[in-house]
Amino acid sequence: MRYFQEKHEVVQAVHSDLELVPCLFQCLRQCCKFVADAMEGGIEWQALATLPVAFSSLLPLSPTILFPADVPVRCALTGQGWATDYAALLLGSLGLKVARLAGAEDMSPAQCWAASGGMALTGTAALPLMAPWPLASAVEGVARALQALVAASGRSLTWPLPDARTLGERAALAGLSRPAVATTTTMGTLGGAGRLLVTADGALALSLPRTEDWAWLPAWLEVDVSFSADDAGWQCLAQHLAGRATGPLIERARLMGLAAAAAHFPPHVPDEPPCWLQVEHFDEAHGQDQGQGQGAAKDGQTASWPRRAPLVVDLSALWAGPLCSHLLQHAGARVLKVESRQRPDGARLGPAPFFDLLNHGKESVVLDFSCPEALAWLRGLLLQADIVIEASRPRALRQLGIVAEDILRLRPQLTWLSISGYGRSVPAAAWIAYGDDAGVAAGLSADLFALTGQWFFCADAIADPLTGWHAALAALAGFYSGGGLLSLSLVEVVRHCAQFRRPDDGAALRDRWQQWQQQVGVSGSIMPPQARPIVGQARPAGADTARVLAEFGRSC
Incomplete structure (x- = not known):
């Protein structure tokens, strides 16, 4: 049992050490009187999720079930290593079975971090810093999980997904580089x-x-x-x-x-593994929430999954939310970017190439949020959407009379994706966070201080791209599984990535960090941040307002 706790390789063990699995599950049966079945190429994660706290705490991920317990669908993952294992854990946490297929070895976390541009953006001009956590590998893992989920649905990606270099895209397009020096204060x-x-x-x-x-x-x-x-x-x-x-x-x-x-x-x-996603489902018949972690009222067959591409209403701004909807475009989604006339997306004032990169191909709608008729039309639009992306404190929309829970009670099959700094629970729902300080709240700077004796931020607003990637996976899973209120916290997503296979103590973390530094030092592969080519410009603010108003029933 301790082997699985320390190595966090339950899924990999099923793939490579099948003879160990019956022993593991026999032990669990005897101690807990719970049955956890191992299947060829996958694990019954719902069964593992029912274990008492004493045993569930040994698992590397707190499951957040979206799909029902009898879901027969398996997502196939080819390859082995950190990224593939992380993909398996994410899919398993959503309630999906994972079939592990033999394939090439993943890039090591050290090499992945150096190639992503993250290392070039961390530290000082004289000292680029290796990260002691597999953050770039986590991005690669989410990408693999997204690919596997889309494939399981019977659809194909519209465009190939990007990779971990998204961590450095804003810096590349804005000409940002790590500071020359860190002072003592x-x-x-x-x-x-x-x-x-x-x-x-x-x-x-x-x-x-x-x-x-x-x-x-x-x-x-x-x-x-x-x-x-x-x-x-x-x-x-x-x-x-x-x-x-x-x-x-x-x-x-x-x-x-x-x-x-x-x-x-x-x-x-x-003490407990961070939970990257919180889920709440709503019962259509009674308009009552079913509670966190309950499966959608569907049979789990892919035949019941939507075959059409989702309609996404993106109310978000800056980086995490727009990246989420941008990645959903790769899965075929139609995205309506809705902004307030009084407070448009602040990223429009930043580097134009970065805004174009994340928002090209989206239809632009600008509404007067002080107009009751405009807000009434917006509520009507949200009731027709498949996915809504909100990336602000929950009270922001509530002050406008738009309450996610009320809309979901009217349309429980809607997937409402809420991205916030610290989650939707009181009092944390009122706390503000941006990508850089969220990384600090998740413990990244404290780890770097323990290793170097200096205070550093990690890369560029690290919580934003990490959360955007995880949000896209959650949104698509919500769309396939039957909808609900999905909440992601910048801080918890970063913490979840940083805790993946984290050593038990500081000395072990230092040893791993030094080994990873040596790997990169030998290869000399520290890459500067890079951005994908800009394939089109974002639509001007409000360019599609009249047409979209007419299409979805104009009210003002």
Whole structure:
């Protein structure tokens, strides 16, 4: 049993060591009186999910079931190694069986990180840093899981999926590079809107992308000082934080709507495996939610899966949500990008090539969110969609009278994908997070500090692309399985990736990190961030509003 806990290779063992599986399951039967069946090429994950806490905690992933327990479908994965194993775990957590087929060895996590551009974006100009976690391999794993899920549905990808180099695409197109030096009190994000700041008992990450964020700083610190939105302002802020405890600062920042995250040291490793996805289904007959983790009311046969491409209404902005809908386009989805006239997608003001990369091929709808008729039409559109992508705090849409739970009770087969910083539960639902500080909250900077003695951010807004990839898999699985409210947290997705096959203690993590550094040092394969070719421009804001209004029933 300990072998499986330490190696996190339950699925691989079924593939390569079939003779061990009966012994494992016999032990579980005797100790727990639960039956967990091993099948050739796959595992009955629903059976494993019913084990008591003492035994389920040995599993590498907390299952979040979307598909019913009797689903006969198997997703085929060819290959072996970190990425393929991660793909198997994700598919298994959704309730799908996985058939493992012999194939080529995956690229090692060290090589994958170096090739992704992530290593070139982490550290200082003189020292690119190896990541001690398989983040790039996780991206490759999600891509394989997506391919396997689409294939199991009987459909084909419209375009080939990208790879782990998506981690560095924004930096490549914006001309960003890792900073020249990290001072003893502050370390900046690649985009410049955030810093890691040393406190009396550790450090915290603070993101200030908006002008109004800077205006809140005197009230946050309870000081009569003005802070300029430049490097001098950051240095002044660092001086004020140096003697203060982290905890109270984080609490006040969250109350005031500032994106702040504690960099705990020593690094905190959760007792339970992080859960990358939370699921809630809704009963059509009674309009009552069925609770987290319940299967959809479908027979699980692929014959009952939708054969058409999904209609996606993308209400998100910036990176994670648009990347999710962009990846769904690769699976054939039609995407309507809906923006507020009062507050359009802020990424339109950033590097145009990056915005085009993620949003070309999407239809653009701009609505006046202060107009009741426009909001009524939007609610009607959401009721006709197959997938809705929301990437803001839940209260943002609720303030407009658009409540995900109410819409799902009217149309329970809708897949509502909610991307937020810390999840939908109170009080975390009110906390703001961006890609860089979410990575800090997930423990990445604390791990790097333990290994190097310096505070670093990991790559470029690392939580955004990681979450965008996982969100696409969740959305497509929701569409096939019968809908529901799917919630992904930036922090939990990053934590989930970082905890995959994490060694038990800091010394073992350091040993692995050093081994991975040596692998890359021998190959000399640290690649700069790279972006795919831009194949088309995004539609101008609102270019398709009139046509889409007419198609889906104009109300204003």
